[in-house]
Amino acid sequence: MTTPMLERQINFLDYTLSSLWRKRYKNIAVVLVFAAVIFLLASFQLVSNGLLERAQTALVMAPEILIQKMVAGRQESIPVAYAERLQGIFGIRQVTPRVWGYYFDEVTLANYTVIGRDQVAGGSDDQLTQVLADGRLPAAVGETVLGQAVFRTKGLQDQRVFSLFRPDLSLKTLTITGLFKKESNLLTDDLIVLSLADSRDLFGLPPGLASDLMVSVANPREIGTVAKKIAAALPGTRVLTRPQIEKTYHMIFGWRSGFASVCLLAALAAFFILSWDKASGLAPEERREIAILKILGWQTADVLLVRFFEGAVVSGGAYLLGCTAAYIHVVFFGSSLFLPVLAGWSVIRPDLHLVPAIHLADLLLLFCFTVMPYLAATVVPAWRCASLPSATALQGG
Amino acid sequence: MLIELEAITKIYNQGQANEVQALTDVSLRVATGSMLCLRGASGSGKSTLLGIIGCVFPPTSGRAAIAGKQLARLPDRFLTLHRRETIGFIFQRFNLLPSLTVLDNITLPLLPMGVGPRERKLRAQALLAQFDIQHREKFPAGQISGGELQRVAIARALIHDPPIILADEPTAHLDSRLSREFMAIMDRLKASGKTIVLASHDPLVTDHPGLDQIMDIRDGRLHVP
Ligand SMILES: Nc1ncnc2c1ncn2[C@@H]1O[C@H](COP(=O)(O)OP(=O)(O)OP(=O)(O)O)[C@@H](O)[C@H]1O
Numbered sequence: 175m176t177t178p179m180l181e182r183q184i185n186f187l188d189y190t191l192s193s194l195w196r197k198r199y200k201n202i203a204v205v206l207v208f209a210a211v212i213f214l215l216a217s218f219q220l221v222s223n224g225l226l227e228r229a230q231t232a233l234v235m236a237p238e239i240l241i242q243k244m245v246a247g248r249q250e251s252i253p254v255a256y257a258e259r260l261q262g263i264f265g266i267r268q269v270t271p272r273v274w275g276y277y278f279d280e281v282t283l284a285n286y287t288v289i290g291r292d293q294v295a296g297g298s299d300d301q302l303t304q305v306l307a308d309g310r311l312p313a314a315v316g317e318t319v320l321g322q323a324v325f326r327t328k329g330l331q332d333q334r335v336f337s338l339f340r341p342d343l344s345l346k347t348l349t350i351t352g353l354f355k356k357e358s359n360l361l362t363d364d365l366i367v368l369s370l371a372d373s374r375d376l377f378g379l380p381p382g383l384a385s386d387l388m389v390s391v392a393n394p395r396e397i398g399t400v401a402k403k404i405a406a407a408l409p410g411t412r413v414l415t416r417p418q419i420e421k422t423y424h425m426i427f428g429w430r431s432g433f434a435s436v437c438l439l440a441a442l443a444a445f446f447i448l449s450w451d452k453a454s455g456l457a458p459e460e461r462r463e464i465a466i467l468k469i470l471g472w473q474t475a476d477v478l479l480v481r482f483f484e485g486a487v488v489s490g491g492a493y494l495l496g497c498t499a500a501y502i503h504v505v506f507f508g509s510s511l512f513l514p515v516l517a518g519w520s521v522i523r524p525d526l527h528l529v530p531a532i533h534l535a536d537l538l539l540l541f542c543f544t545v546m547p548y549l550a551a552t553v554v555p556a557w558r559c560a561s562l563p564s565a566t567a568l569q570g571g
Numbered sequence: 572m573l574i575e576l577e578a579i580t581k582i583y584n585q586g587q588a589n590e591v592q593a594l595t596d597v598s599l600r601v602a603t604g605s606m607l608c609l610r611g612a613s614g615s616g617k618s619t620l621l622g623i624i625g626c627v628f629p630p631t632s633g634r635a636a637i638a639g640k641q642l643a644r645l646p647d648r649f650l651t652l653h654r655r656e657t658i659g660f661i662f663q664r665f666n667l668l669p670s671l672t673v674l675d676n677i678t679l680p681l682l683p684m685g686v687g688p689r690e691r692k693l694r695a696q697a698l699l700a701q702f703d704i705q706h707r708e709k710f711p712a713g714q715i716s717g718g719e720l721q722r723v724a725i726a727r728a729l730i731h732d733p734p735i736i737l738a739d740e741p742t743a744h745l746d747s748r749l750s751r752e753f754m755a756i757m758d759r760l761k762a763s764g765k766t767i768v769l770a771s772h773d774p775l776v777t778d779h780p781g782l783d784q785i786m787d788i789r790d791g792r793l794h795v796p
Pocket residue numbers: 565569570583584591592593611612613614615616617618619620
């Protein structure tokens with residue numbers, strides 16, 4: 175005997191939707207609570223992925239060894255002349271001074287990252303050159319290379335020249351010699367690269383000073399030893415190695431996200447308890463409905479299919495709703511709910527604004543931890559009830 | 572013979588402490604187009620016997636052939652398929668789903684058969700008209716009167732046009748006027764060729780002139796009066 179498969183499925187879906195509709199207030203409430211949990215989890219995931227991506231791009235730009243001058247526990251400008259005191263240390267390939275800082279543009283209300291450095295053969299310019307879309311890095315005073323976001327927000331179309339304000343509000347004019355790639359790492363998006371002299375001029379920094387000194391070593395395995403020698407040679411400085419910087423990033427990240435995870439786990443646990451409560455006992459009306467359907471010729475599988483559709487519509491709807499809300503929250507509202515929790519990051523990058531990084535694997539993970547248990551909680555108890563013989567419907571009712 | 576039972580026993584919870592022998596050595600034959608009444612006190616096994624005739628569960632032992640199919644040892648899946656094609660049930664408390672509309676209640680047996688919505692509606696409306704309750708089509712089943720409920724329950728038993736109609740104490744919750752009306756409908760169904768088995772101890776049913784056969788059931792055994 176053949177029953178048309180597709181029509182059967184449509185009938186069951188139809189039945190599911192109309193029974194969801196009959197209990198619409200309850201179901202909408204469930205979807206909203208469920209969506210809120212998924213929203214929290216998904217925005218957290220998006221934010222932390224965005225942060226991780228940021229950390230990684232920052233690390234790409236990090237030199238092997240970084241020397242900062244410390245005064246009273248705070249970082250201050252470092253004299254370029256310190257480099258001469260390192261000449262005797264074996265294993266150092268090069269020492270290059272760097273200026274970096276943030277430039278707040280009053281006109282566009284945007285924060286730009288400014289890096290001033292001089293072109294040195296074999297220096298850190300190699301990394302920047304790789305992400306250059308066209309043109310060349312600034313080789314002389316008065317030249318600059320911009321990130322795409324700077325180019326866009328300043329409204330530069332075909333102009334090759336643009337200006338920034340010095341602290342005394344006089345204009346400093348620069349010629350654009352190149353742009354960074356659109357698709358390159360996020361860090362270059364708001365970047366302005368200048369010559370050392372121009373950056374000092376822009377920030378009003380006296381000649382002979384830099385923000386930090388970047389040291390490249392001949393053999394990466396010697397980073398640790400070289401750093402120790404530098405620290406001995408330059409008391410009053412902080413010597414950071416790339417592995418250390420990496421560790422710091424991961425530690426801050428790990429602690430912050432660990433704390434947030436605990437909070438989210440609590441929310442998830444509450445949700446599980448809720449759905450378990452739903453799962454542990456079918457209401458008497460539900461049992462009665464299943465018994466009636468079965469005696470009227472519904473197979474156990476038919477009853478379960480309806481329950482499955484029901485769970486899928488509720489949890490799938492909540493999942494889509496929660497993920498979409500999380501995306502909007504992160505993209506359009508700057509993940510305002512989460513940044514306070516992850517505020518440690520603003521120390522590293524005060525201008526932190528995240529482009530959400532969507533990872534399919536994370537979405538799947540989230541799916542497995544939310545939609546799957548909900549489906550199980552709706553289908554399993556019905557399965558236990560529906561696979562019993564339908565005799566109960568016979569007994570008067 | 573549409574219904575043939577031979578030496579049927581039914582034991583609930585076999586081998587357990589709460590074992591109940593509900594039917595013992597029941598043999599029964601019902602011809603197509605006839606009306607049979609099973610008469611017995613509460614707990615005598617009427618519902619159990621209707622369950623076996625209605626392909627709800629197989630007998631523990633004995634041979635049962637319903638509409639040409641041997642039931643013994645048939646897995647639940649196939650029992651359900653066979654029940655879907657051959658049996659229309661009318662229950663003591665009607666067993667309607669109170670939040671569903673009358674129309675949706677009546678068409679429940681058609682959903683797993685893959686009958687589309689338009690066809691379902693047409694068939695249901697024909698039956699509603701036949702029983703004079705068209706005006707209740709869109710009412711939730713929880714909001715109609717007892718007499719209407721009873722007719723909705725009959726309509727649901729007929730919607731898939733089964734050859735056998737089973738009714739378990741159908742008049743237990745009806746007053747005598749509705750009970751007579753119910754038996755009149757049974758007469759009409761019998762006249763249209765349906766085979767009907769009723770279980771009851773209500774004299775309005777057991778003394779009904781339209782019955783072809785009446786059997787007493789006591790402690791799970793059948794007796795011909
Ligand atoms: N699912 C079941 N599990 C265990 N025992 C059962 C089950 N169903 C019925 N019984 C027992 O089997 C016997 C026959 O029950 P059945 O329901 O067939 O009687 P009945 O004549 O329909 O009674 P009533 O008039 O009360 O409906 C009773 O002793 C009853 O307790």
